[in-house]
Amino acid sequence: MIVLANKYGKKTWLIPDCFLHSVSKNEQVSHEAICVLNTSDTDALIKLTLFYEDRDKIDDFEASCKAGRTHHIRLDKLTSKSGQKIVRDTPYAILVESNTEVVVQYSRLDTSEVEMALMTTIAYPVE
Amino acid sequence: MIVLANKYGKKTWLIPDCFLHSVSKNEQVSHEAICVLNTSDTDALIKLTLFYEDRDKIDDFEASCKAGRTHHIRLDKLTSKSGQKIVRDTPYAILVESNTEVVVQYSRLDTSEVEMALMTTIAYPVE
């Protein structure tokens, strides 16, 4: 008998408040993560489109999350297909699009002061 | 061929917990932001209505978010049409109304102590 895994979540998620701080005053670097949970039997190919306040959107960042796995995508470590890193100290927003259902949570660690701050939210899912 | 951008989100969002702290003890000023993501082809005109605990609501604050852009609206920098700033050290709440679909996230940075604190949540969308 084949038991198929449940596919939970949605294929499209949005996160309006993104910001990569350039300052890190303790051993943990200031960073953001797009945390993806893929409970399905299909590997997830994930496209990230970045929106800015005063320049055109960038749509050549990609990531993945294997079937039955999570991937905490570190945005400070991500490189686009054209070899770019995400610009720090600049307000931006992210549209997350997956080829299979996933759940997405956004978190930020800020160590611009020695004692860090954390924030998190489940991203906004498109029904 | 014309490819129309997808319109994601809702036109009406609410944030019950707003508070602009008057104290900033490090180089980053205590502030709140209404972070808007507009994936549509239409510029978003955004009306902010402020609700208080013991005075009438104020409905002459406006902002915008261009098509295909994000805008992290800094509430400490916003000025109403009648020339007012948002009062600090006072609990309030915000109703966000846009003429086109957007996604809204609310974040607060508090530096009333040197080591800051952060909090964030996707705002409450009206279906």
Next chain:
Amino acid sequence: MIVLANKYGKKTWLIPDCFLHSVSKNEQVSHEAICVLNTSDTDALIKLTLFYEDRDKIDDFEASCKAGRTHHIRLDKLTSKSGQKIVRDTPYAILVESNTEVVVQYSRLDTSEVEMALMTTIAYPVE
């Protein structure tokens, strides 16, 4: 012409993670708030039911939020009809029931260390 205010939100909200810390090491006391936004024309009567891990629920806490107003209900200052305060240092959860539609956000300020921490989330609405 009479323009009726829009009634946004739901009448029932839940918050599983509540905790009032007894320690406050700076001038701001550790506290939690149930932040209510009432955009309707009707004053909201709000019943809070508290759930615990190892004792029966308590259902005699009440609050209110006037029409067209917000109320950031400070849980550390609230007194029940039987004269009780909410117990500190004890995990609990809250069911919020209103007689009219409101939006509810939960926030916590923890100053058990000098440099505070903040967290917030929109509460879980019952459809």
Next chain:
Amino acid sequence: MIVLANKYGKKTWLIPDCFLHSVSKNEQVSHEAICVLNTSDTDALIKLTLFYEDRDKIDDFEASCKAGRTHHIRLDKLTSKSGQKIVRDTPYAILVESNTEVVVQYSRLDTSEVEMALMTTIAYPVE
């Protein structure tokens, strides 16, 4: 007359961003909690499935939440049926499955620096 309690919430919830920090620099240990609120008349049996980035999922963690109670499940104290603790310093995600409707909120306290950081979000519910 028998008054049945209302069953609020859902049976399935997901949390993509979990991480148990191994460092605690003040008297409060770094920890995460799955906070469950069970307003129903039925005790909730709760199965936790843990997903990782580079190893197979683990599905033998269980917890419970009695009828009319909350349970703030401390993930750092939980032991699986095979006697394992959750691995620290490793990104993971959690699928929460209950036999009765509950509401789930995820919170993290990080004391890897003396001054702690907090974050919280209502988990993602499956409709």
